[in-house]
Amino acid sequence: MLDNNQLLRFTTAGSVDDGKSTLIGRLLYDSKSIFEDQLQAIENTSKKKGHEGVDLALFTDGLRDEREQGITIDVAYRYFTTPKRKFIIADTPGHIQYTRNMVTGASTANAAIILVDARHGVIEQTRRHAFIASLLQIPHIIVCINKMDLVDHSEEAYNQVIEQFEEFSSKLLVRDIRFIPISALNGDNVVNRSTNMDWYQGAPLLHTLETMHISSDINKVDARFPVQTVLRPQREGFIDYRGYAGRIASGVFRVGDEITVMPSGFTSKIKTIDAFNESLDEAFATMSVSITLEDDIDISRGDMIVRSNNTPDASQDLEVMLCWLNDAPAKPRAKYTIRHTSNEQKAMIKEVIYKIDINTLGRISDDKTLGMNDISKVKIRTTKPLMVDSYRENRTTGSIILVDDATNETVAAGMVV
Structure with missing residues (x-):
C-alpha cells in the first residue's frame, strides 16, 4: 500500500533560528519515522550537549560545522512516510548568504513551508524566501508561525503576522497560502492538535501535508526531447541502428509522429521508440528512451527533437x-x-x-x-x-x-x- 502513496516534495525556509530543523525533527519524531539507533544516537548527543530531553534539530543538522554553530548551512534532505503519503524534505539554510541553497532546495518542490518567528514577524528573509518560492512557481506555501509558546499562544500575535504576510504576498503569483500557528519545540499543531491554542480551528501541519492536492508540474502538451547522446552499437542485429538517446523533458512522442530537429530544422518521422529492453508505441515525460527516425539526419548532443506542429x-x-x-x-x-x-x-x-x-x-x-x-x-x-x-x-x-x-x-x- 505504501508503494502506491503519492510523493510530496517540500522545502522549509525562513530566517536563521526560526526553528526549521527543530520543526523537521518534530515531524519525524512525532510521526515515529526515526529508527531506534538514530534516536539513541541523538539522545546521547543531546545529553553531551547538556540538553534536557532530545534536541530535535540534530536530526537534520548533520554537518559538523552546523552542529558546532547550531545552524544549518547546507540543504539537508530527509525522507519519511506516513500511511497516507511519502515525503522528501529539503531543509534549507536561514542565513542570507545561503539563499542560493534555498533556490536549490526549492527547485523541485511541490510545497514550501516558510517559518516566521511569532515574536519578530515578517522580516527580509521571509520576503526573500516567499518571493523565490513564487519565482520558482511552487504552487503551495504554508506559513508556519513558530514559537507561539513564547508569545503566550496569543491569537493577536498570530493575526498580526498573517496581516504582515498577506500585505506582501498580494504581489506574489502563488495560488494557495495557508497559515498555521505552531510550537515546533513543544509539538503544538505539528503532528497533533494543540490544546494551548483552542482558537485555531484549522488542521495541524502533518494533516495539511498529507491531504494537500499535488498537481504535476510536467508540461504534457509541448513535446520536447533533448538529445543526450547518439547510439551506434556495433553488434549483431544492430549494425544499422542509429538511435538518439535522452530523457523526454515534456509531452508525448508516438511512433509515426512528424518531428523537427532543432536548431537545424530538418524534418522526419519517428520510426521506433526503444526503452531498455522493449520497443514502445509511445513515450512521455520523464521517460529515458532511444528514438530512431525514418531519415538519416545529422543530430548530436544538445539538439532537440520536437513535434513539427509545436516548436519552441x-x-x-x-x-x-x-x-x-x-x-x-x-x-x-x-x-x-x-x-x-x-x-x-x-x-x-x-x-x-x-x-x-x-x-x-x-x-x-x-x-x-x-x-x-x-x-x-x-x-x-x-x-x-x-x-x-x-x-x-x-x-x-x-x-x-x-x-x-x-x-x-x-x-x-x-x-x-
Missing part, C-alpha cells in the same frame, strides 16, 4: 529572471558557460534590465551590478541558439544555469521569461 523558440537572445548565487559579483560582459537541458554554449550577460527590491518587490533600474543573492531580469546572448520555452510553461526547457569557466562554479540560476 530557437534564440540566441534570452530574457531571464536570474538569481546570482556566487560570492563574486558578475563581471561586465564576461563569458560564462550556459547549460540548458543537454545543451552547453558560451554566453554573456548583455544587460541588467532591472533588479528586484526584495522588501517592496519594486524594480531598481539604476543599479546594473549583480551581487550574491541579487534577483534580476537580464538579457543573455549565446553563441548558438537555445531551444527554450518560458519557465511558466515548461520548467525543464525554461530553466538555465551559468557556470564560471575559470572556477567551474555555478554562479547563477535563471528562468526564461
